[in-house]
Amino acid sequence: MSTRIALVTGGTSGIGLGIVRRLKQDGLQVAALDLDSEHNRKVASEEEVLFVPANLAEREACKNAIGQVEEALGGLDVLVNNAGFQHISPIADFPEDTWDTMLHVMLTAPFLLSKYAWELLGRSGQGRIINIASVHGQVASPFKSAYISAKHGLIGFTRTAALEGAATGITVNAICPAYVRTPLVDRQLEDQARTRNIPIEEVVSKVMLEPAAIKQLLEPEDVAALVSYVASKAAWGMTGSVLNLDLGWTAR
Numbered sequence: 001m002s003t004r005i006a007l008v009t010g011g012t013s014g015i016g017l018g019i020v021r022r023l024k025q026d027g028l029q030v031a032a033l034d035l036d037s038e039h040n041r042k043v044a045s046e047e048e049v050l051f052v053p054a055n056l057a058e059r060e061a062c063k064n065a066i067g068q069v070e071e072a073l074g075g076l077d078v079l080v081n082n083a084g085f086q087h088i089s090p091i092a093d094f095p096e097d098t099w100d101t102m103l104h105v106m107l108t109a110p111f112l113l114s115k116y117a118w119e120l121l122g123r124s125g126q127g128r129i130i131n132i133a134s135v136h137g138q139v140a141s142p143f144k145s146a147y148i149s150a151k152h153g154l155i156g157f158t159r160t161a162a163l164e165g166a167a168t169g170i171t172v173n174a175i176c177p178a179y180v181r182t183p184l185v186d187r188q189l190e191d192q193a194r195t196r197n198i199p200i201e202e203v204v205s206k207v208m209l210e211p212a213a214i215k216q217l218l219e220p221e222d223v224a225a226l227v228s229y230v231a232s233k234a235a236w237g238m239t240g241s242v243l244n245l246d247l248g249w250t251a252r
Ligand SMILES: NC(=O)c1ccc[n+]([C@@H]2O[C@H](COP(=O)([O-])OP(=O)(O)OC[C@H]3O[C@@H](n4cnc5c(N)ncnc54)[C@H](O)[C@@H]3O)[C@@H](O)[C@H]2O)c1
Pocket: 009, 010, 011, 012, 013, 014, 015, 016, 033, 034, 035, 054, 055, 056, 057, 082, 083, 084, 085, 105, 106, 132, 133, 134, 135, 176, 177, 178, 179, 180, 181, 182, 183, 184, 185
């Protein structure tokens, strides 16, 4: 039986790194795509996975990335669209270039990578596209207009791709976590405090965990465990699903 191959975008930090580690542990051959930097190369090399340098804000880079994986590993069974970033700002002040880049990295790139990988995933017979959306793919919070628009769009793309992928055994699902303890969350503590005019020590309890029923940040391993199941052959019947891992946020 041949080893299944996975590509994880944003694979050298936070949730993506957790997913890389978990899929490797599950016995998959894993490639980590991320921005080209010495630090990111070092992380991939320490994890003993193929590093695919790419800026997902660029269309050509998405195409090249899939080509690189095919050339180095010979195919693709699991594509995890995870890369993303946050910008906190009221709409009136939101930088237009930042809006464009966020939409490209978190919505257009998952489309492009899926498009270029479509044939390889179909050839797999058990292809998987797993989109890391967010609880903010389903509900809104102020000051995150681009992020929330991209994540809502990603859920729409997930459902459409699921319908199209069924004929060739490609399943497409979205995972929607609430706040996860990662560098992305650490970076927004200060911005949230400034934008909302509250002390930085209160951001986690008053903003991040306020809508949640379970008052605890998730860890990357929690998301990776769900990815592990969705990526497995056992999950063949699950497609077009929007899977909440949201501490009860949307139960109200
Ligand atoms: N942390 C959370 O609370 C949380 C909650 C729900 C969803 N998410 C989603 O999970 C995903 C991962 O987030 P994280 O918290 O692990 O963040 P993170 O900052 O730790 O990791 C994100 C990774 O994406 C990469 N990336 C960003 N822009 C890129 C680009 N242009 N090209 C290639 N790579 C790029 C970064 O270099 C980084 O390695 C994101 O899509 C995020 O929206 C995070």
